[in-house]
Amino acid sequence: MGSEAVNMLRLDHVGHAFLGRTVLDAIALEVEAGELVALVGPSGSGKSTLAHIAAGLLEPRQGHVTRGYRGHAVIFQEPRLMPWATAGDNIAFGLRRHHFKRSVCRQKVLAVADRVALDARDLEKFPSQLSGGMRQRTAIARALVAEPDFVFFDEPFTALDVALKRRMQDIVIDTVAATGQSGLFITHDLSEAVRIAHRIVVLERHGRGIAGSRTVPLSPGMRDDRMVFETVQAFLTGDRLFAHVNDCDERSLA
């Protein structure tokens, strides 16, 4: 990123506590235009809390959040679709603030559905008639339909199987490359972070602060499986910053 890069998101001295227990302390974080930053750390280290504060869903106890983007969307781990509306209407909900003509809405819904591999018949179905992956693709389409210039991803693919997870990651990689969108991607999966992000920010072992960050070599679309595997191994075995990333994660204890 050049020196002229614009901050799309900036957190200064952000702190938060729940029930008197400090979860985040003196957090400083920046995301530049066109940059996808992955935030990793063990379970309970405060990743979601940080993302929610950054997205304005939670007011921090201390510090400031500065947002340089025009519009953002949030994609959660669960699709959070309206069960009474079809997939097409759920996606169109993402356009509710824009007051487009019906025909324009329809065009935009079809175009974004195509990007996430949902066809016209899928769009007529209700969430209960869709598979888990289709529901999550619908949620992604709803987030992207209004073409936000910043997206918050809160562990969006954790519940998906490996093949589907990959496909979703490819959609994120392609969208960021094609639109110049920026984003903050929360994940506990270092391989996912290495595959999709420009830069990885690591939270401290017991949360609270940021331990450091690393730029991932090559642009996301250029990384093959071998490169991702070798980079993850190098981070885990040769870089102290990542020494605790897999610790204390209840998902790895199953």
Ligand SMILES: Nc1ncnc2c1ncn2[C@@H]1O[C@H](COP(=O)(O)OP(=O)(O)OP(=O)(O)O)[C@@H](O)[C@H]1O
């Ligand atoms: N609403 C809440 N009330 C009280 N404590 C909370 C609340 N939300 C989160 N916490 C606590 O704050 C800490 C950080 O939680 P957070 O969900 O941000 O971590 P995380 O890194 O995203 O974890 P995971 O990877 O398991 O989702 C945890 O100890 C959690 O129990």
